[in-house]
Amino acid sequence: MKSRRRPWRRRVADSVVVLLDRLTASRPWVVLHSSPDLDDSTVALLRGAPRQIEMIVLAEDPGAARSRVAALGLDVRIVSRRSVRGMLSYLRSRVVVTTHGVFGARPRPRGKQVVGLWHGEFGKLIGTFTGEAPRHFDWVPVSSTLSRTSRVAEFAIDPDRVHVVGSPRQALLRGREAVRARLGVSGPLVVYAPTYRSAVRGMPRADGDEARLAAEQPWQRADLRQLLADSGATVWVRPHPSADQASLPSGPGVELARNPDLERLGVTFYELLAAADCFVTDYSSLWVDFVLVDRPLLAFCPDLESFRADRGLALEPHEAWFPGPVLTTGDDLVAALAEALAGADPHAERRTRTRALLHADVAGEPVAATWAYVSWVLGHLPTGGAA
Structure with missing residues (x-):
């Protein structure tokens, strides 16, 4: 099945984001974004986050997102994804943790990485199986070797980027x-x-x-x-x-x-x-x-x-x-x-x-495994951007 071709305005905007991402130096902070806002994997990560990591949540509906974090007893900065501040937060982040992608789903430059937390495993056909363009993630947690095989095909990504550690949302069960x-x-x-x-x-x-x-x-x-x-x-x-x-x-x-x-x-x-x-x-x-x-x-x-x-x-x-x-x-x-x-x-x-x-018999916890990888990126990869 052929990929859906994006409108030319979307392609131009995507090219601008890619250029800005290359020119902007990264800071040691993490941006989290999910669709819908603050899904259960994101909530699980926020509850288990290391205290020393600086985080920002990008939201489509900031007002509703602030109400959600207050109701769930969370303490995190909420920024509108559609704002200038939201764009700058993304460009300066060294790590993006996202379900579907933020301002697209492509490789980021020079030490900036994307952790992919898709909202489920198996179920309906998704991704390349339904004609969507491949998505790029640098690190993806899944629950089994069978799911690993499926995720690689769904997003057309390198198998070495998919890791059988469980999914963070499962910590809430x-x-x-x-x-x-x-x-x-x-x-x-x-x-x-x-x-x-x-x-x-x-x-x-x-x-x-x-x-x-x-x-x-x-x-x-x-x-x-x-x-x-x-x-x-x-x-x-x-x-x-x-x-x-x-x-x-x-x-x-x-x-x-x-x-x-x-x-x-x-x-x-x-x-x-x-x-x-x-x-x-x-x-x-x-x-x-x-x-x-x-x-x-x-x-x-x-x-x-x-x-x-x-x-x-x-x-x-x-x-x-x-x-x-x-x-x-x-x-x-x-x-x-x-x-x-x-x-x-x-x-x-x-x-x-x-x-x-x-579900594989995985040693350790999916939330801890995800944060361990994010912490490694924050501490070991070079600062991105030319600024």
């Missing part, structure tokens, strides 16, 4: 009881996190069959409401950041798990996952991380065939890789959820086998 206490949860907690079908943010695209998903949506069904009431369970619904945030399920037993909703409780989404008794998703890469907590997983995929045809999946066949039932109707989902809430766990052995394939 801990402290289950403390999170449940903060949420005030006593009964079973179910998290539902579908991927988008029609993207309203970022790159515009439509995958799968949104009408089919809506027709089978079970959260308004009387039998599911009764199941939640009888079991004392609560479903927390997490919309994809690219999806419409307005048309969401509501009512007794259903809570919303958007970032502002969780910030009011002082938790992140991965911490909510840590507290979950069961996780329902579809094609999202979130399930790959959730196998680390070793609790039931359900895949709700009413539009599986159309999604395969439109977007494609990284691990196929999905029914063989997903360590739980792949469900295509609301009736099937209600039945499987009733089984999980009753304590049945018929897919525990499959999860164990899948976890062994998708």
Whole structure:
């Protein structure tokens, strides 16, 4: 598949950024940027950051980002990415830690480096598989040798730049009881996190069959409401950041798990996952991380065939890789959820086998490993730029 050609204005702007980056001397500080702002890997890194490292977070929405860091008890400078100060912070940084790239995704000059924290492993086809241009990262953490192979192909980067150390966001999948206490949860907690079908943010695209998903949506069904009431369970619904945030399920037993909703409780989404008794998703890469907590997983995929045809999946066949039932109707989902809430766990052995394939037995911690590399760059690479 051919790469999408960028508009000429974008190419000119990119060339200007490259020139300025070459001419600007670096300082021993780190810029962090994610899409969406302050994603869970960024939060995990900020919580585990060495005190001596100077950091700046570039945000698309600085006001919301400041509210988020305050709610999560973090202390970091927030700067608008779209400001002159944001651009200067980037140009002067010796290390950029980013999910998608900042002002592009290209090699930086003379001792300046980019750490790539993509927001997930496996799930939907991404990168070069969907016609996007290659992305350059100097150091990328992943969770397994299988993921390493995939990431190299997705971004067309040197295999020596991809390291099996785990992903920083996975550090937040801990402290289950403390999170449940903060949420005030006593009964079973179910998290539902579908991927988008029609993207309203970022790159515009439509995958799968949104009408089919809506027709089978079970959260308004009387039998599911009764199941939640009888079991004392609560479903927390997490919309994809690219999806419409307005048309969401509501009512007794259903809570919303958007970032502002969780910030009011002082938790992140991965911490909510840590507290979950069961996780329902579809094609999202979130399930790959959730196998680390070793609790039931359900895949709700009413539009599986159309999604395969439109977007494609990284691990196929999905029914063989997903360590739980792949469900295509609301009736099937209600039945499987009733089984999980009753304590049945018929897919525990499959999860164990899948976890062994998708997560290496890594010595050390992903947050510490990432900061160790950043610290080495700050202390050993020469000052970049000609200024």
